[in-house]
Amino acid sequence: MHVVVCTKVTPDTAAKVSVNDAGVVGWSEAPVINPWDEYAVTEAVLLKGDHGGQATVMTVGKQEHEEALKQGLAIGCDQAIRVWDDALEGHDNLQYSKAAAAAIEKLGDVDLVIFGKEFADTQTDQYVYQVARKLGWTSLGAVAKILEIDFNASTIKVERLLEQGKAVVSAKLPAVIAVLKDINEPKYPSFMGIRKAAKAEIPVWNLGELGIDVGEPKTKVAQYKNLPVRGSQVQLFDGTPEEAAAKLADKLIEEKVI
Amino acid sequence: MHDINPKSELHGDIRKAVRQLCGDFGSHYWQSLEEHSGYPEAFVDALTQSGWLSVLIPEDYGGGGASLTEASVVLEEINRSGGNSGACHAQMYTMGTLLRHGSEEQKQKYLPLIASGELRLQSFAVTEPTTGTDTTKTRTFAERRGDRYVVNGQKVWISRVQHSDLMLLLARTTPFEDVEKKTDGLSVFLVDLRDAERKGLTVRPIKNMVNHETNEIFFDDFEIPAKNLIGEEGRGFRYILDGMNVERILIAAECIGDGYWFVDKARHYANERVVFDRPIGQNQGIQFPIAQAYAHVRAADLMRYEAAELFETNQPCGTEANLAKLLAADASWEAANVCLQTHGGYGFAVEYDVERKFRETRLYQVAPISTNLILSYLGQHVLEMPRSF
Ligand SMILES: Cc1cc2nc3c(=O)[nH]c(=O)nc-3n(C[C@H](O)[C@H](O)[C@H](O)COP(=O)(O)OP(=O)(O)OC[C@H]3O[C@@H](n4cnc5c(N)ncnc54)[C@H](O)[C@@H]3O)c2cc1C
Numbered sequence: 024m025h026v027v028v029c030t031k032v033t034p035d036t037a038a039k040v041s042v043n044d045a046g047v048v049g050w051s052e053a054p055v056i057n058p059w060d061e062y063a064v065t066e067a068v069l070l071k072g073d074h075g076g077q078a079t080v081m082t083v084g085k086q087e088h089e090e091a092l093k094q095g096l097a098i099g100c101d102q103a104i105r106v107w108d109d110a111l112e113g114h115d116n117l118q119y120s121k122a123a124a125a126a127i128e129k130l131g132d133v134d135l136v137i138f139g140k141e142f143a144d145t146q147t148d149q150y151v152y153q154v155a156r157k158l159g160w161t162s163l164g165a166v167a168k169i170l171e172i173d174f175n176a177s178t179i180k181v182e183r184l185l186e187q188g189k190a191v192v193s194a195k196l197p198a199v200i201a202v203l204k205d206i207n208e209p210k211y212p213s214f215m216g217i218r219k220a221a222k223a224e225i226p227v228w229n230l231g232e233l234g235i236d237v238g239e240p241k242t243k244v245a246q247y248k249n250l251p252v253r254g255s256q257v258q259l260f261d262g263t264p265e266e267a268a269a270k271l272a273d274k275l276i277e278e279k280v281i
Numbered sequence: 282m283h284d285i286n287p288k289s290e291l292h293g294d295i296r297k298a299v300r301q302l303c304g305d306f307g308s309h310y311w312q313s314l315e316e317h318s319g320y321p322e323a324f325v326d327a328l329t330q331s332g333w334l335s336v337l338i339p340e341d342y343g344g345g346g347a348s349l350t351e352a353s354v355v356l357e358e359i360n361r362s363g364g365n366s367g368a369c370h371a372q373m374y375t376m377g378t379l380l381r382h383g384s385e386e387q388k389q390k391y392l393p394l395i396a397s398g399e400l401r402l403q404s405f406a407v408t409e410p411t412t413g414t415d416t417t418k419t420r421t422f423a424e425r426r427g428d429r430y431v432v433n434g435q436k437v438w439i440s441r442v443q444h445s446d447l448m449l450l451l452a453r454t455t456p457f458e459d460v461e462k463k464t465d466g467l468s469v470f471l472v473d474l475r476d477a478e479r480k481g482l483t484v485r486p487i488k489n490m491v492n493h494e495t496n497e498i499f500f501d502d503f504e505i506p507a508k509n510l511i512g513e514e515g516r517g518f519r520y521i522l523d524g525m526n527v528e529r530i531l532i533a534a535e536c537i538g539d540g541y542w543f544v545d546k547a548r549h550y551a552n553e554r555v556v557f558d559r560p561i562g563q564n565q566g567i568q569f570p571i572a573q574a575y576a577h578v579r580a581a582d583l584m585r586y587e588a589a590e591l592f593e594t595n596q597p598c599g600t601e602a603n604l605a606k607l608l609a610a611d612a613s614w615e616a617a618n619v620c621l622q623t624h625g626g627y628g629f630a631v632e633y634d635v636e637r638k639f640r641e642t643r644l645y646q647v648a649p650i651s652t653n654l655i656l657s658y659l660g661q662h663v664l665e666m667p668r669s670f
Contacts, residue, residue: 097298212298214332214345214355221294 024076059139
């Protein structure tokens, strides 16, 4: 059994975003592992515990994303891999997914790729399906539970939580799944895991090693902007309900609203 | 606002992980436990499963093999997060007596299970009703009969007995009248608590000021297999003493965690609360006591790191460990008082946690060792004044 979790760092969900004068996006808090991916990493570690084999945590990204890989190791993954190449600078998800798929293929024996539901910064999940498409594997989103998994027979049966209700779906492995919060209770990093993560030397695979070329970026972000500041004001009228209503009516007449 | 602890990056990965775990057990968790005097079972389980309570057990026995400084950071961060290490800190250090003085067979049998959390060893029975701090007067007696010891006596304030599988017991094995030195004739035993109540151990909980599970326990012809004696018979007092430095340093770290928590809570409130059209923190009468408490927490913290470093480099550290405990317990109590005062009436409201932490940190002035006993140690052993008792 070999399970891979694809992750990256994102700002914590409580962090505030702003764009500075130079047009660079900044966050109020230091980045953390994408919060949704804690469930993905935990599921990989639980599967490893139940079935043996190995769990790998992987990212396509710059050095700062090693933080997410270390968290994956601290929670219990066996190895971490970072994919990066300066040629990826400025590229979008589609090219990143090509690199991720190539790295998964290079690992060779992967049965299952697990993603969190989405990425907390962009609130998108297309990357999940792009990676599945590039691999040519089945993709199953909104997975709330793995009901059965048989690595020898290469089958998986999951429960998906959809707006309309629950769907139970069977598929062949290898597959790509995106998991919801319902899947497990995230594991905390352990002391031993943190020790291991601190010592780990994380290999960086470049595009040459993966044998792919990503060409020119297909999309380009022209500009980031802060949200417009809301100009509305709130005024409270005091007194009894009758007095407050009379004051409100006077104000509305004065402002020519009525 | 920035972190008021300048050492917040020291062992930053440990701090971050412990804070993350503690973050899932917030105010509401601790408050609701108090309502029904509950034990923080889920919290202790989470700590155990992530290996935090076994960091001091060597890796060969399945533990984390951490340094004392690292271990102290774990407890500091629990208290710094608003939690209470007192519920489980002994799981971290009680095993030290077993580790240092137990036979290889005992260590192989118990330490890996303690490390994995399958067994909890977090009770240590020393204090007695009639002898108090004067441990050499311990009366609980363990009489050797063949391959077992038969214990009779009584202990008081014995914590976590209901949430521990094993307990260390200090008992007399030679009558006080028959020993040459009063510190002789005491022995340490490893007691299996799991079926103890059927075998002559009675546990009577003591309701107390904090939500702390602590008990009176009575031994009535209670049998302990002789193979559960730790080390040599009669040398138990020394075994206990040499675990004290570790305990003092770890407790100091808990106090430091409390101290930073109180100062942080106080400064935030002082900045936010507006009375007479200005934040109360603008008044020197509010601001200066907070600053003063902060200075004392910082100073105590330095002593804690110094003591831990001496310990880790195998140098004598009794003085520094005692100083660290004294300074840290005083600093956390001062900070608690200042924090409560800063909050005015709200300090008494359960929802702010201040009153709970205030009660919890008060304990460190008395247990595991009372302030006076540390002062008498310093007076006699460091300053070479006459023994005061
Ligand atoms: C919540 C709680 C949990 C505890 N858990 C445990 C536990 O798990 N295991 C355990 O063995 N014990 C435990 N204790 C006991 C604790 O260690 C003792 O309460 C403490 O050591 C003081 O002993 P005492 O209460 O008998 O006080 P006493 O010895 O009666 O002392 C009373 C006061 O007099 C002072 N005093 C005594 N002698 C002198 C002197 N010569 N000079 C100056 N001052 C003196 C003391 O400092 C103290 O302030 C716990 C206590 C509490 C409150």
